Amino acid sequence: MNTPAETPDLAEPNDPLGPVLEVLVVEDDRPTRMLLERMIRARGHKVVGCDSAEAARELLAKSFFPLIVLDIQLPGMSGLGLSRLLRAHPGGRHYYILAGTGNNRPEDLKEILEAGADDYIAKPYHPGLLDVRLAVAEAAVKDIAERRRLENDLAFLAEHDPLTKLYNRRRLPTAVGDAVAAARDGRPGALLYIDLDNFKVVNDTLGHDAGDRLLLTVADILRHAVRQDDVLVRFGGDEFVIILPDCAVPDALHIGEKLRANIDNLIFSEGGRSFRIGASIGVSPIDGTKEPPDVIGVADAACYAAKSGGRNRVELHQESGGALEALVADSNWSARIKDAMDVGTLNIYFQPVVSLAARSVYFHEVLLRLADREGSDPVHPAAFMSSVRRSGLAARLDRFVIARAVESLCSEPSACLSINISGSSFAGGDFTEFVGATLDRCGVPPERIIFELTEDEVIANLRNAKAVMSDLRQRGFRFALDDFGAGTSSLNYLKILPIDMIKVDGSFVRHLDTDPFSQAVVRAVRTLASALQIPVVAEYVETETVYDLLAEMGVDHMQGYLAGVPRTTLYGDHELFLPTNA
Numbered sequence: 001m002n003t004p005a006e007t008p009d010l011a012e013p014n015d016p017l018g019p020v021l022e023v024l025v026v027e028d029d030r031p032t033r034m035l036l037e038r039m040i041r042a043r044g045h046k047v048v049g050c051d052s053a054e055a056a057r058e059l060l061a062k063s064f065f066p067l068i069v070l071d072i073q074l075p076g077m078s079g080l081g082l083s084r085l086l087r088a089h090p091g092g093r094h095y096y097i098l099a100g101t102g103n104n105r106p107e108d109l110k111e112i113l114e115a116g117a118d119d120y121i122a123k124p125y126h127p128g129l130l131d132v133r134l135a136v137a138e139a140a141v142k143d144i145a146e147r148r149r150l151e152n153d154l155a156f157l158a159e160h161d162p163l164t165k166l167y168n169r170r171r172l173p174t175a176v177g178d179a180v181a182a183a184r185d186g187r188p189g190a191l192l193y194i195d196l197d198n199f200k201v202v203n204d205t206l207g208h209d210a211g212d213r214l215l216l217t218v219a220d221i222l223r224h225a226v227r228q229d230d231v232l233v234r235f236g237g238d239e240f241v242i243i244l245p246d247c248a249v250p251d252a253l254h255i256g257e258k259l260r261a262n263i264d265n266l267i268f269s270e271g272g273r274s275f276r277i278g279a280s281i282g283v284s285p286i287d288g289t290k291e292p293p294d295v296i297g298v299a300d301a302a303c304y305a306a307k308s309g310g311r312n313r314v315e316l317h318q319e320s321g322g323a324l325e326a327l328v329a330d331s332n333w334s335a336r337i338k339d340a341m342d343v344g345t346l347n348i349y350f351q352p353v354v355s356l357a358a359r360s361v362y363f364h365e366v367l368l369r370l371a372d373r374e375g376s377d378p379v380h381p382a383a384f385m386s387s388v389r390r391s392g393l394a395a396r397l398d399r400f401v402i403a404r405a406v407e408s409l410c411s412e413p414s415a416c417l418s419i420n421i422s423g424s425s426f427a428g429g430d431f432t433e434f435v436g437a438t439l440d441r442c443g444v445p446p447e448r449i450i451f452e453l454t455e456d457e458v459i460a461n462l463r464n465a466k467a468v469m470s471d472l473r474q475r476g477f478r479f480a481l482d483d484f485g486a487g488t489s490s491l492n493y494l495k496i497l498p499i500d501m502i503k504v505d506g507s508f509v510r511h512l513d514t515d516p517f518s519q520a521v522v523r524a525v526r527t528l529a530s531a532l533q534i535p536v537v538a539e540y541v542e543t544e545t546v547y548d549l550l551a552e553m554g555v556d557h558m559q560g561y562l563a564g565v566p567r568t569t570l571y572g573d574h575e576l577f578l579p580t581n582a
Helices: 030-042 053-062 079-088 090-094 107-113 128-157 167-183 199-206 208-225 249-264 294-307 322-330 333-343 385-390 394-409 429-440 455-459 462-475 490-496 516-530 543-553
Strands: 024-025 046-050 068-070 096-101 118-122 191-195 231-234 239-242 265-268 273-276 278-286 314-316 346-355 360-370 419-422 449-453 478-484 502-503 536-538 557-559
Touching: 024 030, 024 053, 030 068, 030 128, 046 543, 053 068, 053 079, 068 079, 068 118, 068 128, 079 090, 079 096, 079 107, 090 128, 096 107, 096 128, 107 118, 107 360, 118 128, 128 167, 128 516, 167 191, 167 239, 167 278, 167 294, 191 249, 191 385, 199 208, 199 265, 199 273, 208 231, 208 265, 239 249, 249 265, 249 278, 249 314, 278 294, 294 314, 322 419, 333 346, 333 360, 333 385, 333 394, 346 394, 360 394, 385 394, 394 419, 394 429, 419 478, 429 462, 449 462, 490 516, 502 516, 516 536
Parallel strands: 024 046, 024 068, 068 096, 096 118, 278 314, 360 419, 419 449, 449 478, 478 502, 502 536, 536 557
Antiparallel strands: 191 239, 191 278, 231 239, 265 273, 346 360, 346 557
């Protein structure tokens, strides 16, 4: 094993990789090296030659060579030693190594491959055979570059919001943790929690496309207002968080007020109509006395207080007294949800998930809505789920939804349902028994139930989640990984959890027809799912153009307003609103 001192310095790969490759030839015999260089140039590539492993290391530290043609017998460090050294480096997987050898004994060839070479060719080189080996190497280099591009896209996706390209909420714990640690070393900071006012009016009036353009405009305002070391995060739909390290509270309030004024001055015009929004901003000091989740929580509460106090204002979190405590006392979502479950004002809706090939309902997702007290539109779970989780009510709510969903299957013998569950249900010791008993009472087989879960929900109870899921899966239940691609570890969970289906996060689907990055992500997910032999569902399909793209990519199923909106009864195939030209 190489020690850290032996690890070579390597130049970063060039992306994107063009048709002309930079090829490094390491050969101490000059006539042989000239032959190799001439043949590689004849194939349209650029060549740099050297006569030792030591010289090759110097060149590799300065430039990236995706293809290395390497003589095994070199003066000083051998070619085998250089190959091992390169493969030991984290970036060593980006090279294709073609080894030249005068030995053809099986044990020698085995040693060459074990040292990290991708292929070998016997010396003296036969031009025809060498040409074939180079053609194979070129194709392999393209595959390596494509894999590297997908890895880079997924790495970016893990920490960034696909719409605004800002950090996503997965970056938040680390950034706040760093700021808390700095505060404990005597460098306090602050956190701003920003919630846009009246964004829903724009989104509902002009549509999601206009809403997204507005979010991009706001993101630019925030991006130009923060300092170089500040961390800007898109936390949710119209919510943003800014971590301000080394920032005193008065300065944080000044920054927050400046942001509020800039957003307040924004006039958003679309389709002949103009809208003004605002921003309610909560400020939480980072003084080292609170852990990261508490810092975020109090900033969220301060933002809520700003909204309650009239909106379009900046509110500093106070430890006690004032409007904030009154707000927390008055906004008892937990009690309201409990009451709704008891009196029947918490209702389930169904939205079809449609097979693109068969153009028929594959299953229905069960969605939750709370009847509004004033009789207006039902309340979306986004308004109360955070409070439900914090209050410890999530597991009870899961059971309520499961019981209602299973009851609906009694009168629909051919329907299948997917049900979202929280991580809290995995913590209880009798969840499996509850689910089994509920189905037994109604005579519903487990094959008609798909449980949907997100990375956020399983991460806190991973060990329990894996055990419970394995038990339920053996009984016939299926599992879908929802919002795939929105978190950092979705790929890892596919490996360790019994997942039967992937649901691509809607942020990559909604603008699939105009966003090349989203197209690359969906294609990558489709390729991955195909290798795992599990189907893919694309969420938030709203246009025929996106539908056609998904069909072209080979995505199995889709869900969204194009097929059907959530409603209180199940859809039949004849009720689907699918494109007539599909």
